[in-house]
Amino acid sequence: MIKHSLNVEAQSYGCWFVVNRGRIWLNKAGQVPVGEYRELTLSAEPEQVCLLGQDNDVNAYLLINHDQITDDEHWVSPRELLSAGESIFELAARAVQVALFLQTHRFCGQCGSAMNLVNWELAMLCNKCGHRCYPRIAPCVLVGIFHNDKILLARSSRHRPGFYSILAGFVESAETLEQAAVREVKEEVGIDITNLRYVGSQPWPFPHSLMTGFIADYAGGDIVCQPQEIEEAGWYSLKELPQVPPIETLSGQIIAQIQQMTGK
Known part of the structure; x- marks a missing residue:
């Protein structure tokens, strides 16, 4: 605590x-x-x-x-x-x-009064109206997709040239992690996935994300990059990867796990 x-x-x-x-x-x-x-x-x-x-x-x-x-x-x-x-x-x-x-959270979003720290939990409390706030946590899905000894990697506008990663996106309201994974992949690159399985999670200061990782199989469709989100995407040989996230990140761990699964 x-x-x-x-x-x-x-x-x-x-x-x-x-x-x-x-x-x-x-x-x-x-x-x-x-x-x-x-x-x-x-x-x-x-x-x-x-x-x-x-x-x-x-x-x-x-x-x-x-x-x-x-x-x-x-x-x-x-x-x-x-x-x-x-x-x-x-x-x-x-x-x-x-x-x-x-x-x-120095001021109450409900009445505008000054907020005070709760002394026994991580929360801010408005003593005037009773509004209590907790730190925001934004769940995000990461999806590593492979097909025929290749992995799908993409580069967003936020990535530096030459750096690629697996697909990622935020979970929306009233949506499960699995639904978010399927939706984000379809929205960002236009393909369908199947056999989704959970890998793990990692807190990430972006600025308050919780990354949840999955591996999936390709089910069909052609790559069509979402404008404003994905600048380029493609299938890369697991033996000859471009620059990808380090192993300390959940993205890097998912890529390494896919390599181990396929013996590459």
């Missing part, structure tokens, strides 16, 4: 996630700082301190201050911490998402 508005002493020891506008501060060694609070040499006291959890039995804290500046500034997105290990990445993603939640 996340605890809010903690008072940290100068000698308090922990792993410190300093968040500023969705980015995380790293020390001169390019790491999330671990040590006593006073060693951070922050130029201003943080607006809020939250206990996020633990990493190797060390308390992990979120420090929020949008005016935070340090002598050895080095700010990164949580995605850049994928190679730092699963625990650090998950805490970094959590820190950014919690910071965004607290920033965007």
Whole structure:
């Protein structure tokens, strides 16, 4: 459970996630700082301190201050911490998402009054009208599709040139994950899929997504890219893939699993 508005002493020891506008501060060694609070040499006291959890039995804290500046500034997105290990990445993603939640729920969306942190759960409460808000989580489906020793990869307008991935899309209201997977594939590339099976999930700070992964078989249809979403898509040999997401991501794990299933 996340605890809010903690008072940290100068000698308090922990792993410190300093968040500023969705980015995380790293020390001169390019790491999330671990040590006593006073060693951070922050130029201003943080607006809020939250206990996020633990990493190797060390308390992990979120420090929020949008005016935070340090002598050895080095700010990164949580995605850049994928190679730092699963625990650090998950805490970094959590820190950014919690910071965004607290920033965007300072006032009640129902009556406009100031919101207050609930002291026993991660929620914001309006004491005037009783409106309570929880962090938003946006489920998203990832679908790896293969056919005849080939995998379907696509490149959206958000991807850099030469980088491809499996298909992805957000789940809509009153829709199951499976329905979303079938719909997104049809909308984005015009083909039908079958034999859908679940692979796993991964929290993703985009900025508050929960990625859910599936593998599916091709069932029919020709590739027709959806305008404004997919710039190009095609079938790629599992032996000769273009640049794809790293294995630390759920997309990369799905691609690797398809390669193992087909012996490629």
